[in-house]
Amino acid sequence: MHLPDGFLDTPTVLVTSTGALVTLSYAVRRTSRELGERTVPLLGVTAAFVFAAQMVNFPIGAGTSGHFLGAAFAAVVLGPWAAVVVMAVVAAVQAVGMADGGISALGANTLNMAVVAVFVGYGAHRALRPLLPPTIPGYLAGVAVASWLSVVVASGAVAVELAVSGTVPLRFALPAMTSVHMVIGIGEALIATTVLATILASRPDLVHSPPRGLSATARRGTSLTPPKTWGFLAAALAVALAISVFVSPFASQAPDGLERVGQDHGFDGAAESGDRGFTPISDYQLPGFENPALATAAAGLVGTLALFAILFGLGRAFSGRRSKAAAAGGAVAASLHPLGGHEHKDHRHSGHTHRGHSHSPHLPEETDPDHDHHDDHDHEHGGDS
Amino acid sequence: MSGAHHFLTDTRFGAGPIHRLDPRAKILGFFGLTLVGATTPPTAIWAFALYFAILVFLVGLSRLPLRFLLTRVAAVLPFVAVVAVFLPFFHRGGGREFDLILGVTVTEAGLVMLWNVLVKAILGILSMMLLTLTTSFPELVAGLDGLRVPRVFTLIVSFMYRYSFVLLEEHRRMRRAMEARNHKGRWLWDTRIVGHVISSLFMRSYTRGERVYVAMTSRGYDGTMPAASPPGIHAPEAVFLTLIVASLTAIRIGVAL
Structure with missing residues (x-):
């Protein structure tokens, strides 16, 4: 997903760099306010973690491999603004320190991996959390969908940038990028859920956006959570709108009738290339965008939504089944339910979980923490392998 | 690596x-x-x-x-x-x-x-x-500092640089342990094991970050760091x-x- 130099034209470089810079400077200010002097050590080490984790390849099959992006994960664990800073730092170091991604494309790469991926992941996570059952598997299913979407939508943003620059038409770039990343996204979702399950089992206080059992206590403790949630949702919506603003001019550019468009483009192109050859700006009228392109984009959208729905349904079914199974064997995990217990006023300082608690008054009735946690029993120790 | x-x-x-x-x-x-x-x-x-x-x-x-x-x-x-x-x-x-x-x-x-x-x-x-x-990387960071890139950003970058060594070394050790136990990741469903590796990497790095912060505070850290001055603009x-x-x-x- 790291675009090199030369793949984007000058207007796209300017727009994406401005967008990335504005978001990043806001995110830095916001994070510094929230974390205070802990900002530097915590985000520095977390950035090092994302950097190291991105070097861990996972197999896709047939000899190829993808790597963990970590944007949605970082958003869930650190909160979206800190995640933006961390991901942007990683992208900048990769571009300057390792020549991975071009300098002129740094704004676009930051926008895709640190802004779009983070907010799509966070937005999907926050939107799904109230819909899914308030159990750990339900929560993890939401994280899985969010991680998958963050990777796929970010790859779609890459395709849109390439198309706007006139490098590869959208009808090729979009299916090619998103189909590959739909597979990579599965690995991303698997890793994100595994890591979150482990963190929830051992240090749930670290998670910025924990399962609903936890956030219920937080909401009762302080009244700060709901407006924040809406703010984040609004930010996610803004990013989505920005993407659609990028796409919609081309949609309106394509008039009815396939032949007519082809004819028009033939004329236009000939006249133009005869005159001034190729200049970056002339690419603004996207040649590849005819009705088939629209059809492809629509198909991609429908496909994404359908997959989203399927994953969502699976997650629900899965979590329901697992909860029942867990209920049958319940008490085994009695020692593992620190989730409901602690006050969660400042989740980073609240520190240590009360493992001795046998009852957690803040949890909703239908959520029995014993049952929730039972499901994660099998992978909580895996990290030490 | x-x-x-x-x-x-x-x-x-x-x-x-x-x-x-x-x-x-x-x-x-x-x-x-x-x-x-x-x-x-x-x-x-x-x-x-x-x-x-x-x-x-x-x-x-x-x-x-x-x-x-x-x-x-x-x-x-x-x-x-x-x-x-x-x-x-x-x-x-x-x-x-x-x-x-x-x-x-x-x-x-x-x-x-x-x-x-x-x-x-x-x-x-x-x-x-x-x-x-x-x-060298520290020189690069000092250069960015000199060019008025926001200090929070360059500080996070320099921390990230320092701890990348530690984390990559930890990851190398885990990887060696996995290989010693005959792990061969080949298909997408083997990704779960990679997830475990990344989990423990995260736990170790985050708790390390907290420890580092406490250690820094005990040495008088107040959110600012002394800046190193780069060589300076001369004839070359x-x-x-x-x-x-x-x-x-x-x-x-x-x-x-």
Whole structure:
């Protein structure tokens, strides 16, 4: 997903760099306010973690491999603004320190991996959390969908940038990028859920956006959570709108009738290339965008939504089944339910979980923490392998 | 971890006048070269010849190992190949058409686009390689600091740099332990094990971050760090920057005419 130099034209470089810079400077200010002097050590080490984790390849099959992006994960664990800073730092170091991604494309790469991926992941996570059952598997299913979407939508943003620059038409770039990343996204979702399950089992206080059992206590403790949630949702919506603003001019550019468009483009192109050859700006009228392109984009959208729905349904079914199974064997995990217990006023300082608690008054009735946690029993120790 | 991550080893290749320049001058020079190159119309072939002449001259001055440089530059070729694959389907308006095999045709405009992507990607990666191979990472960060990049950002970057070593080493140890237990990741469903590795990496790094913060606080950390002053802008830096700015301006004026 790291675009090199030369793949984007000058207007796209300017727009994406401005967008990335504005978001990043806001995110830095916001994070510094929230974390205070802990900002530097915590985000520095977390950035090092994302950097190291991105070097861990996972197999896709047939000899190829993808790597963990970590944007949605970082958003869930650190909160979206800190995640933006961390991901942007990683992208900048990769571009300057390792020549991975071009300098002129740094704004676009930051926008895709640190802004779009983070907010799509966070937005999907926050939107799904109230819909899914308030159990750990339900929560993890939401994280899985969010991680998958963050990777796929970010790859779609890459395709849109390439198309706007006139490098590869959208009808090729979009299916090619998103189909590959739909597979990579599965690995991303698997890793994100595994890591979150482990963190929830051992240090749930670290998670910025924990399962609903936890956030219920937080909401009762302080009244700060709901407006924040809406703010984040609004930010996610803004990013989505920005993407659609990028796409919609081309949609309106394509008039009815396939032949007519082809004819028009033939004329236009000939006249133009005869005159001034190729200049970056002339690419603004996207040649590849005819009705088939629209059809492809629509198909991609429908496909994404359908997959989203399927994953969502699976997650629900899965979590329901697992909860029942867990209920049958319940008490085994009695020692593992620190989730409901602690006050969660400042989740980073609240520190240590009360493992001795046998009852957690803040949890909703239908959520029995014993049952929730039972499901994660099998992978909580895996990290030490 | 692997050769690609040379910057983590903090080894500088070769030695020469470019290595000794103030990092601020080098950052400005090489970023400028990349950005000016990336915004040059691809039809001005001679301009790119001149950009590469500047880069080759600087490579010669800094006596970098050519083979290493070329293998790193080649890493950008897969991206270019992706663009090349789509060219036959991408009949952007007009120009001459060229026949490839089996009736597959490529338009002139398409070829210009391929050239555009190829030359700019190589130009960008080459100048970034020159920058990072002649400048150590701490110097780079100090240079960015000197260029008034927000301090929070450069501090996070320098922390990340320090702890990357620690975390990569931890990951290497875990990987070795996995291999000793006969782990062979082959398919997508083996990813779960990678997830476990990343989990413990995260737990260890985050708790380490907290410990580091406490240790720093106990040593009087209040959110600010003393800044190191870079070498300073003297005659060599002035010559370097003047040459780059003058030649880039001349080339761009030539293109515009």
